[in-house]
Amino acid sequence: MRVLGIETSCDETSAAVLEGGGDDVTLRSLVILSQDVHRIFGGVVPEIASRAHVTAIVPVVERALADAGDDTIDAVAVTNAPGLVGALLVGVSFAKALAFARDVPVIGVHHMEGHLFATALEHREAVPPFTALLVSGGHTLLLDVEAWGRYRLLGKTRDDAAGEAFDKVAKLLGLPYPGGPYVERLAASSDAGRFRFARPMLRRDQHPSDPEFYDVSFSGIKTAVLNAVRSASDVAEHGAIARAFQDALIDTLVEKTARAVAQYGRRRVVLGGGVACNATLADAMRRRLEPWGAAVFTPAPRLATDNAAMIARAGLFRLERGEHSALDLNAFATQPIPGLVAA
Ligand code: KG4
Numbered sequence: 001m002r003v004l005g006i007e008t009s010c011d012e013t014s015a016a017v018l019e020g021g022g023d024d025v026t027l028r029s030l031v032i033l034s035q036d037v038h039r040i041f042g043g044v045v046p047e048i049a050s051r052a053h054v055t056a057i058v059p060v061v062e063r064a065l066a067d068a069g070d071d072t073i074d075a076v077a078v079t080n081a082p083g084l085v086g087a088l089l090v091g092v093s094f095a096k097a098l099a100f101a102r103d104v105p106v107i108g109v110h111h112m113e114g115h116l117f118a119t120a121l122e123h124r125e126a127v128p129p130f131t132a133l134l135v136s137g138g139h140t141l142l143l144d145v146e147a148w149g150r151y152r153l154l155g156k157t158r159d160d161a162a163g164e165a166f167d168k169v170a171k172l173l174g175l176p177y178p179g180g181p182y183v184e185r186l187a188a189s190s191d192a193g194r195f196r197f198a199r200p201m202l203r204r205d206q207h208p209s210d211p212e213f214y215d216v217s218f219s220g221i222k223t224a225v226l227n228a229v230r231s232a233s234d235v236a237e238h239g240a241i242a243r244a245f246q247d248a249l250i251d252t253l254v255e256k257t258a259r260a261v262a263q264y265g266r267r268r269v270v271l272g273g274g275v276a277c278n279a280t281l282a283d284a285m286r287r288r289l290e291p292w293g294a295a296v297f298t299p300a301p302r303l304a305t306d307n308a309a310m311i312a313r314a315g316l317f318r319l320e321r322g323e324h325s326a327l328d329l330n331a332f333a334t335q336p337i338p339g340l341v342a343a
């Protein structure tokens with residue numbers, strides 16, 4: 001089966017062609033056009049994002065089909081939730097029109113289910129059962145993945161997403177948007193010096209029945225960073241602040257993930273989302289979990305951040321289960337991941 005994937009949920013216009021079945025798939029093409037314009041505003045401007053998707057969608061899909069060598073497709077998979085509604089609608093409307101014109105099925109894909117499948121595109125062993133940590137600009141989710149399509153939501157952020165925390169801290173430190181990679185680089189060349197920020201919602205005596213056992217919260221660290229920036233004697237201390245912030249965030253994520261690995265006894269851990277590009281996070285996960293015999297898988301940066309290959313992959317899974325969407329498929333800002341089982 002050849003699936004065309006389309007992703008327009010935020011500020012990337014992306015299309016990809018994937019071929020195969022089950023966990024045996026080959027990526028034939030992947031085109032990602034990132035909208036640089038938002039840098040000027042220090043964050044994504046929804047109205048501008050939608051217009052940029054309208055301009056880019058036709059050439060991006062044409063390029064992906066041309067790169068795939070053969071422009072036949074058996075289905076179209078498109079992100080229809082969650083995300084910026086105006087941005088999503090561009091991809092959804094285009095996908096429906098193309099599917100209708102080519103007389104092939106269309107399937108709406110949940111963006112976060114896409115992130116769950118991204119690592120499996122490159123690592124054949126990154127398949128269920130596994131513990132998943134999805135850390136992006138909009139979400140922070142800790143899941144136990146028993147099988148594809150069976151997801152137990154263990155924890156989430158109570159406020160800012162991990163990527164959002166990186167972006168806001170970058171702003172406080174005067175770094176460009178999106179700030180994650182800049183904060184990581186600055187932190188890598190510094191030690192925390194006199195700064196140490198409290199690890200949010202992390203106490204050693206927490207029990208799994210405690211609602212804070214798996215949840216995270218990053219807005220407090222952000223305030224701590226703001227106070228530290230104000231107290232800093234000069235910008236030379238910004239490196240130490242970046243390092244102290246990243247240490248606190250990573251410690252929290254590693255501890256929460258380790259709790260899930262221990263409780264569910266998984267031997268594999270899969271990271272996903274843009275923050276999974278952070279090599280310091282991946283190293284810390286490996287140091288903590290590999291001694292337990294758990295393998296940690298991270299997607300390549302191109303597949304960690306928003307892309308259509310992961311959407312095609314998740315769509316293929318749903319299509320193989322006999323699912324498809326009707327032509328009234330709509331876009332939604334929020335929607336639970338399909339296949340959630342009770343915790
Ligand atoms: O998954 P993604 O591309 O978009 C969403 O679905 O939100 O994630 C983007 C986020 C941004 O917040 C960005 O700052 C963050 O991923 N990010 C990083 C790194 N690279 C990207 N955060 C920390 N360290 C990085 N190296």
Ligand code: ZN
Nearest residue numbers: 136273305306
């Ligand atoms: Zn994403």
